[in-house]
Amino acid sequence: MGFFESLKDNCADEWRAYTRHEFVLQLGAATLPKPAFQTYLVQDYLFLIQFARAHALAVYKSTNLQDMRDAAAGVSAILDVEMDLHVRLCADWGLSAADLEHSVEAPQTIAYTRFVLEAGHAGDILDLMVALAPCMLGYAEIGRWLVAEHGKPEANHPYQTWINEYAGQAYQDVAQATLLTLEKHASELLTQGRQNRLFHLFSQATRLEAEFWQMGLTSV
Amino acid sequence: MGFFESLKDNCADEWRAYTRHEFVLQLGAATLPKPAFQTYLVQDYLFLIQFARAHALAVYKSTNLQDMRDAAAGVSAILDVEMDLHVRLCADWGLSAADLEHSVEAPQTIAYTRFVLEAGHAGDILDLMVALAPCMLGYAEIGRWLVAEHGKPEANHPYQTWINEYAGQAYQDVAQATLLTLEKHASELLTQGRQNRLFHLFSQATRLEAEFWQMGLTSV
Amino acid sequence: MGFFESLKDNCADEWRAYTRHEFVLQLGAATLPKPAFQTYLVQDYLFLIQFARAHALAVYKSTNLQDMRDAAAGVSAILDVEMDLHVRLCADWGLSAADLEHSVEAPQTIAYTRFVLEAGHAGDILDLMVALAPCMLGYAEIGRWLVAEHGKPEANHPYQTWINEYAGQAYQDVAQATLLTLEKHASELLTQGRQNRLFHLFSQATRLEAEFWQMGLTSV
Amino acid sequence: MGFFESLKDNCADEWRAYTRHEFVLQLGAATLPKPAFQTYLVQDYLFLIQFARAHALAVYKSTNLQDMRDAAAGVSAILDVEMDLHVRLCADWGLSAADLEHSVEAPQTIAYTRFVLEAGHAGDILDLMVALAPCMLGYAEIGRWLVAEHGKPEANHPYQTWINEYAGQAYQDVAQATLLTLEKHASELLTQGRQNRLFHLFSQATRLEAEFWQMGLTSV
Numbered sequence: 001m002g003f004f005e006s007l008k009d010n011c012a013d014e015w016r017a018y019t020r021h022e023f024v025l026q027l028g029a030a031t032l033p034k035p036a037f038q039t040y041l042v043q044d045y046l047f048l049i050q051f052a053r054a055h056a057l058a059v060y061k062s063t064n065l066q067d068m069r070d071a072a073a074g075v076s077a078i079l080d081v082e083m084d085l086h087v088r089l090c091a092d093w094g095l096s097a098a099d100l101e102h103s104v105e106a107p108q109t110i111a112y113t114r115f116v117l118e119a120g121h122a123g124d125i126l127d128l129m130v131a132l133a134p135c136m137l138g139y140a141e142i143g144r145w146l147v148a149e150h151g152k153p154e155a156n157h158p159y160q161t162w163i164n165e166y167a168g169q170a171y172q173d174v175a176q177a178t179l180l181t182l183e184k185h186a187s188e189l190l191t192q193g194r195q196n197r198l199f200h201l202f203s204q205a206t207r208l209e210a211e212f213w214q215m216g217l218t219s220v
Numbered sequence: 221m222g223f224f225e226s227l228k229d230n231c232a233d234e235w236r237a238y239t240r241h242e243f244v245l246q247l248g249a250a251t252l253p254k255p256a257f258q259t260y261l262v263q264d265y266l267f268l269i270q271f272a273r274a275h276a277l278a279v280y281k282s283t284n285l286q287d288m289r290d291a292a293a294g295v296s297a298i299l300d301v302e303m304d305l306h307v308r309l310c311a312d313w314g315l316s317a318a319d320l321e322h323s324v325e326a327p328q329t330i331a332y333t334r335f336v337l338e339a340g341h342a343g344d345i346l347d348l349m350v351a352l353a354p355c356m357l358g359y360a361e362i363g364r365w366l367v368a369e370h371g372k373p374e375a376n377h378p379y380q381t382w383i384n385e386y387a388g389q390a391y392q393d394v395a396q397a398t399l400l401t402l403e404k405h406a407s408e409l410l411t412q413g414r415q416n417r418l419f420h421l422f423s424q425a426t427r428l429e430a431e432f433w434q435m436g437l438t439s440v
Numbered sequence: 441m442g443f444f445e446s447l448k449d450n451c452a453d454e455w456r457a458y459t460r461h462e463f464v465l466q467l468g469a470a471t472l473p474k475p476a477f478q479t480y481l482v483q484d485y486l487f488l489i490q491f492a493r494a495h496a497l498a499v500y501k502s503t504n505l506q507d508m509r510d511a512a513a514g515v516s517a518i519l520d521v522e523m524d525l526h527v528r529l530c531a532d533w534g535l536s537a538a539d540l541e542h543s544v545e546a547p548q549t550i551a552y553t554r555f556v557l558e559a560g561h562a563g564d565i566l567d568l569m570v571a572l573a574p575c576m577l578g579y580a581e582i583g584r585w586l587v588a589e590h591g592k593p594e595a596n597h598p599y600q601t602w603i604n605e606y607a608g609q610a611y612q613d614v615a616q617a618t619l620l621t622l623e624k625h626a627s628e629l630l631t632q633g634r635q636n637r638l639f640h641l642f643s644q645a646t647r648l649e650a651e652f653w654q655m656g657l658t659s660v
Numbered sequence: 661m662g663f664f665e666s667l668k669d670n671c672a673d674e675w676r677a678y679t680r681h682e683f684v685l686q687l688g689a690a691t692l693p694k695p696a697f698q699t700y701l702v703q704d705y706l707f708l709i710q711f712a713r714a715h716a717l718a719v720y721k722s723t724n725l726q727d728m729r730d731a732a733a734g735v736s737a738i739l740d741v742e743m744d745l746h747v748r749l750c751a752d753w754g755l756s757a758a759d760l761e762h763s764v765e766a767p768q769t770i771a772y773t774r775f776v777l778e779a780g781h782a783g784d785i786l787d788l789m790v791a792l793a794p795c796m797l798g799y800a801e802i803g804r805w806l807v808a809e810h811g812k813p814e815a816n817h818p819y820q821t822w823i824n825e826y827a828g829q830a831y832q833d834v835a836q837a838t839l840l841t842l843e844k845h846a847s848e849l850l851t852q853g854r855q856n857r858l859f860h861l862f863s864q865a866t867r868l869e870a871e872f873w874q875m876g877l878t879s880v
Binding site: 269272273276277279280285288289291292295296299300303 | 709712713716717719720725728729731732735736739740743
């Protein structure tokens with residue numbers, strides 16, 4: 001079994017609670033209230049900023065040039081591409097750039113992002129990658145699952161842009177590359193002695209991701 | 221007005237919501253359900269571990285020997301004295317050392333502690349101190365207020381140990397020293413240009429402290 | 441006077457010892473022994489790796505999106521452009537990629553790069569930028585001075601590629617942008633109380649840059 | 661073979677060049693010029709400050725309470741005991757506290773200390789401990805060797821205080837505890853995949869320690 005599989009296996013309930021969260025189910029079924037999605041979108045924008053910082057930390061923590069370049073490509077992709085996409089997606093939902101800039105991070109946004117960043121500071125590149133994995137790899141899994149469950153979203157599906165983004169080949173390719181990097185770091189750095197801590201790190205990060213969905217639902 | 225006063229003034233509502241939180245009111249009135257306090261105690265134990273790490277970061281971030289020594293005294297006080305006191309307090313409430321060690325950090329515990337630590341990494345010693353201030357100085361204020369409001373707790377008050385600890389002279393002295401250190405750092409490092417970010421940092425930290433109380437209440 | 445000017449003024453002797461170092465004079469006069477330049481080139485390659493890490497740290501330490509994007513562009517420029525240029529320049533001097541990869545950091549390389557990175561961790565973005573300034577802005581000054589002194593290098597000047605790179609408009613533009621960023625950070629974060637520490641930081645970094653030139657000379 | 665033995669074995673020449681450095685030989689033979697020792701003493705005082713910061717980083721990077729307490733005891737020992745001893749030793753050599761405070765870090769002091777601190781930030785607690793090991797464990801070995809070679813120093817030996825400190829049981833006990841901690845971290849975190857990087861880290865740190873001795877000699 002790959003390392004990522006073992007991380008998920010170790011917290012199968014938390015992983016299911018995150019990837020099959022009520023927010024995800026309603027989003028797939030097109031029944032998610034729009035304000036819930038809007039709340040999520042705004043917080044996800046703020047999340048992206050911290051996510052870019054986490055990738056910058058990964059550049060710093062990398063131990064060879066290729067890994068540095070890969071992580072730096074991730075920083076640029078977030079800051080130069082994803083955030084613009086996000087601003088446009090928000091605009092489609094009636095949220096202006098000013099709305100985004102004046103919004104305040106929810107506790108759930110703070111909890112996950114600072115948990116990841118701090119895990120990165122405290123440990124090495126493997127700790128950082130494990131804390132990031134639920135987000136990067138979980139979204140890919142959610143995207144695939146939504147399409148498997150509901151088929152490719154119809155043109156009138158309110159959340160088709162979001163689904164198409166994460167189920168789309170471009171994101172799936174990024175996720176696959178991230179998975180390979182994670183497995184490579186694990187093959188180089190994993191020991192029996194740190195396995196439980198990494199399991200715990202992943203499990204906590206997964207719970208914090210579920211809380212992030214819940215924040216969207218609860219806001220309605 | 222001192223810097224700490226200006227920090228509180230800038231988020232007067234959040235500060236009040238934290239220092240006069242329902243958890244605090246019920247604790248003072250001796251009406252707080254015991255399970256709420258127990259939940260809080262366990263999480264506060266886990267909080268202390270991160271708090272010690274934050275003080276270690278303050279040693280590292282200090283720019284002169286005296287500040288390093290003060291912060292190091294804080295690390296030792298937490299690891300060698302406060303944590304033992306906490307274990308004893310927990311034992312009085314039926315919580316064993318094993319209970320504490322096997323407990324899992326709540327999202328609210330993660331949110332505040334990692335927010336503080338990450339703010340410390342990202343910025344300088346002033347950022348770190350501002351993020352820590354709601355905890356260190358807020359508890360002193362809460363302790364004083366509870367005694368002002370209810371008088372010194374009677375021997376049969378269920379939360380007398382807790383109140384006496386934070387209202388007591390030893391803790392008040394530590395808080396006063398912390399206040400002076402914060403003001404010194406501000407006098408050395410504060411600029412108009414970073415004031416708003418520090419206000420925001422303090423306000424966010426204060427909100428996360430209120431969430432920490434709420435966690436205790438909600439757990440019941 | 442701008443902040444950068446005040447930094448240089450404060451350590452005018454050290455600044456001159458660095459920017460008019462014997463290594464620079466000989467390089468301009470085309471009398472620098474080739475082995476000295478080769479030693480420098482190899483160490484400068486290793487330097488660039490740490491320099492990319494320092495820019496990644498600047499992304500992380502930035503307090504707004506624009507600064508993050510600027511620093512991220514710096515990371516990409518180093519990893520994707522400058523390092524390739526450097527490999528080609530080294531190849532022209534008979535140094536293969538394998539030579540570079542198997543080379544070992546000299547103490548002088550370690551001293552300056554780790555000093556910069558550690559100053560960045562310990563402080564905020566201004567500390568990091570001040571520690572980086574002697575390199576980024578010093579090289580621009582050296583490039584300009586060499587051309588002012590000797591004219592644009594002839595085609596048979598052994599070090600013309602190096603001189604043209606740092607005297608060239610592209611590098612001068614990057615340096616100018618860096619200067620503006622430094623001045624902006626200073627206008628936002630500088631206080632009387634931290635001025636001496638920043639002066640000292642800059643002065644130390646400048647001395648370590650001079651040692652880096654000296655390493656090239658001494659190696660012959 | 662223990663991990664520390666394998667670290668030394670891997671760079672046997674560098675280790676010998678450090679632990680049997682001309683500075684050490686002359687110190688043991690009582691032929692070391694006093695100005696060389698004075699230069700060393702002043703720089704070692706500045707070194708200790710950074711060393712305390714490195715131990716604070718170790719508190720932060722520790723993954724359990726016992727390791728945090730051990731590292732915190734190290735911070736206190738340096739700040740509250742060793743530095744005072746050092747000030748007294750300096751006073752015996754005609755160096756006042758003001759001399760120490762106004763001294764400037766030599767490049768060699770910067771190189772080793774920042775190398776250690778940065779290695780700690782970039783990696784995990786094992787990276788930090790490996791980078792610290794040449795200092796903590798090397799001095800213990802040097803102390804033992806000097807006494808084995810020359811016998812316990814006579815009362816008129818100019819460097820008897822220094823030798824007795826590092827050959828003495830108190831320091832040897834601290835070093836032994838440090839060794840056990842290093843071996844424990846290695847047994848928990850060492851993999852084949854990171855061994856070469858740790859060997860390199862140790863080898864570089866050892867070379868930087870030798871440069872530190874050399875600085876004393878060269879100053880004369």
